[in-house]
Amino acid sequence: MNAPPTSGSDRPLEGFRIGVTAARKVEEQIGLFERRGAEVVWAPALSQEPHTVDDADLRAATEEVLARPVDLFLATTGIGVKAWFAAAEGWGLLEQLRAHLATSEILARGPKSVGALRRRGLRELWAPDSEAFDDVLAHLRGRDLHGKRIVVQEHGQSLSMAAHALRRRGADVTTVTVYRTVSAEDPTAMFHLIDEIAERTVHAVTFTAAPAVAALMDAAGSTGRREEVITAFQADVVASCVGPVTAAAFELWGVPSIYPDRSRLAAMVRQLEIELPSRARGLTLELAGHQLLLHGDEVLLDGVEVKLSPAPLAVLHLLAENPGHVVSRAHLLAALPSGTAGSEHAVEMAVARLRAGIGTRSVQTVVKRGYRLAVPTS
Known part of the structure; x- marks a missing residue:
């Protein structure tokens, strides 16, 4: 992918092409990018309206909830709480x-589920900073749940595994399914975006819901381009997520992603506003007494070009995303090009070749954890 020229501060994303996978409230996101100069490729991953479950089924679940006292109520989405109470x-x-x-x-x-609850006069006792349902479950991990009645409002995808885990600990669990997320009715735009990702003609793709990640990967698999999409995300195309819950959906595929500190649309746009021009200019690092410039597949050490084969180059890209931080062998293995032998030995060989190219002291081994770049610590 050819990097676009850097632009003025009033249009910092001029020359960048950004894929948007959101289905609902998409006009705001597209407008934020276009006002900053970006060209937007819109491909809704999910249906524009959540698929509401059968009214009779939802009422039966509600009456089951009302039949006996509830000890714990787990609210997972604002739209789910609002729809349930409206019904x-x-x-x-x-x-x-x-x-x-x-x-x-x-x-x-x-916060969205908190807001929906408070509008109905209900107050939460606790909510995680991460907005991750796994952290809600972790909050309950040390407690005695035997005999406790727990009601779980599902968040568009089945939480049956979470319900089973709570039941194993002796809880009496009732799940309330208000809606389901389903893929977009017409996948044409999504297929087009998949081609653009694989061919690296977009610079970034945004995701505002974890099911959108799954929908894109499913669609990529059906077109036979999933491996190309994964490789593109690992190398050139930025997977931009609104928050950690959405970003976690990429971990299954070994895809690195970025997300802002606050899970808000404007914060995600602002992060890309900084990230993409920075990547276009290239990344410069002080490394074991040398200056390393990384610009796409071009690597310069103290101004001299270093030729790296695909495997060590992939390792360098991943280590450089968080310079000084440890990257596990498993994550490095997932970043290696397809066709590379799938073992930790392949990682060790790639690291050895990288050290041969940029210096033996440039990549540090952290015993039982992985590797990191030897950048100065602040």
Whole structure:
């Protein structure tokens, strides 16, 4: 991919092409990018409206919740809480449901579910900073749940495995499915974006929901280009996520991603506004007493070009993403080009070749953890 020229501060993304996978409220995101000069490729990964479950099924689940006292209520999405309470209002059960849940200990996955609860007069006892449901479960890990009745509002994808894990600890779990996320009805735009990613004609792709990551990877698999997409994300195309929950969906594929400190759309756009021009200019590092310039596949050490084969170059790119931080052998192995022998020995060989190219002291081994670049510490 040819890097675009750097641009003025009023249009910092001039010359960059950015894929957007959001389905709902997409106009705001596209507008933020276009005002900054970017060209947007829109390919909704999911249906523009969540797929609401059958009304009778949801009412039956609600009546099951109301049948017995609730000890713990786990609220996972704002849209799910709002839709459930709206449906209960239509059945004439809203006040009964609200009063019933008010007697329980309420845990919320993030600020949107917190907001939806408070609008109905309910207060959460605790919510994780990470907005990750796994952290809600971790919060419960040390507690005795035997005999406790837990109601879990699902967040678009099945939480049956989480429910099974809670039941193993003696809890009585009821899941309430309000809606399901489903792939976009017409995959044409998604197939086009997959081609652009594989051919590296986009510089970044944004994701605002974990199911969008799964939908893109499923679509890439159906076109036979999944490995190319993964390789492109590992090398040239930035996978930009709105927060850690969405970013975690990429870990399964060994794809590095970036996300802002605050899980907000504007923060994600601002991060790319800084990240993409920085990558276009190249990355300069002080490394074991030398200056290393990394610009795409071009590597200069003290101004002299260093030729690296694909495997050590992939290792260098991954180590340079977080200079000075340890990267595990497993993550380095996942970043190696397809066709490389799938073992930690392949990582060791790639690191050895990298050291031969940029200096033996440039890459440090951290015993039982992995490797890191020898950059000066502040």
